[in-house]
Amino acid sequence: MIEIRDLEKVYQMGEETVAALAGVSIDIARGEHIAITGASGSGKSTLMNIIGGLDRPTRGRYLFDGEDVSGFDDDDLANFRCRRIGFVFQSFQLLPRLTALQNVELPMVYAGLPPAERRARAATLLERVGLGARTGHRPTQMSGGQQQRVAIARALANSPDLLLADEPTGALDSQTGKDVLQLFRDLNAEGLTLVLVTHDQKVADQARRRVTFQDGKIISDQSGAGQ
């Protein structure tokens, strides 16, 4: 599904140029469950942002289902994020004034779905993540674990090809973190491709494939075991 070759991302920091990615090549197949680990500043988040279409590489090739994403303009990227990618963030990033249902609806609004259809699908998704009874609650009325489930439901709104999660358990206590990871495993078992960025080795160990970053490069790429 994803083919990345010699990807580089260079930032200009005043006089200095900093290479966040210094030649990364990786293939991701449909249905994979990948954990990307590495120290902060190792380039893992940059790669995730590029894969998710939030950022563009300086050099290199990024093909998604054969399409060259690095050549997309802003609107193409927005559309790409809308329909093919689901994001889950460490800090949930729910809009505080909207209910759980409205938060989950948001990506479908940008996809142009009519309200009735949006609402029905959002309710189904909240049911799927175990929050069927809380559709009318606002984020402030929910626990961290519940908020992250809402965020996961939102990420699934437009049936994405790929779910990108950046430290999804970072803000949760260990039990709710485990529950969220279990949810991810279930979704993966249903066929969803999953890329998790984390610096928590325990979280990374749960993935079937583990990629480790250091100084903008992949230093190890192991498959097997996990779970």
Place this chain on the structure above:
Amino acid sequence: MRRIDLVVFAARAIIAHPTRSALTSLGVVIGVAAVVMMTSIGLGAQQRVTSAIGGLGSNLLIVSPGASRGPGGGFVSQGAGTGQTLTEDDARAIQTQVEGAAAVAPSVRGGAQLTAEGANWQTRVEGVTPDYLTARDLTIASGRMFDENEARQGRKVIVIGQTIATELFGADIDPVGKRIRVGSVPFEVVGVLASRGQSGFGQDQDDIVLGPLQAVRSRVVGRRVQGSNVQTIYVKADTADDMDRLQEDVTNLLRERHRIRQGAEDDFSVQNMASIMEAMQASVKTFTSLLAAVAAVSLVVGGVGIMNIMLVAVTERTREIGLRMAVGARRNDVLFQFALEAITLSVIGGIIGLIIGVGGGFLMAKLGDWPVAIAGWSIPVSLGFSLIVGLVFGAYPSWRAARLDPIEALRRE
């Protein structure tokens, strides 16, 4: 995305902060209300000026003895008897030799006590020719105007205004055929003038008595006006377009008749009511524009208020913008959401301002005692302007929101 959802987003954001939204709109409310009220005051004043001068008779030249004093001195009273330079012959000459004069009416006037059936009334009596009615746009309500023969023969007949009729005979009695003593001389009432109400200058235009020139001159005015002299000659033009030419012709004719040498001052003055009206309307218009311009400045200030609050909103909602972009909002979706928010605030302010402005216009008209004059165009124009204000001052904050980097925005606390 569907357009209606943009509207929903904008509306939600406005409703989320009711106080802030109200205060943001307030600037536009004040601006639009001020523009509407100022233009309505200006229009009311303009109408009042028009009716004030129009009440003197449109298309009218007023020829008076003695040179006018200084610029615009036409309004300075010459004082009775200061000039004895105009005669009935002058009036006749204007009638016969100047082209485009529809009516020429010489007149004299003097104060007198009127008495009839025990009632009395102090007023001013004018001695005129029948053409006076045409020249001053007066009409007879009952009875008739005296004719040329009666005027020439010095017959003691008069035409009176409604005020006189009411004061001397009561409201319900037709005074035609009754007698009135003017001073000590009895006159017969042959007609009553149609009511004209108050003039724009606040004078009662129905407090009027018209008699034949000769009779009034000799019996009422007395020695102050001698021979066949007159105090004023009213010249009404055929059309309003030709007033300047007519004024010039009358001036030239009178200079010639009075044998005034080249370069010497006129011993009479000719006032052109049309040009006086034009000048006054122009000054009122300028004044109105000035008021509207000052009001428009407050509209701009209101726009700056909107821009200020929208910039704050963009900063406050940076993370929200980042999130919206991450889940698929295009830059234009963000741009339009914020622009729509600014425009909505501005237009709501415009509508409220319009209501207040129209209400204020009515109130001002009542207090100022002039006709309500809400210009029809002020409604679409003020709404259009509030739309433009929202668009212009919402543009920069919306643009700032739309060009945020989603990664940076999501990281913002």
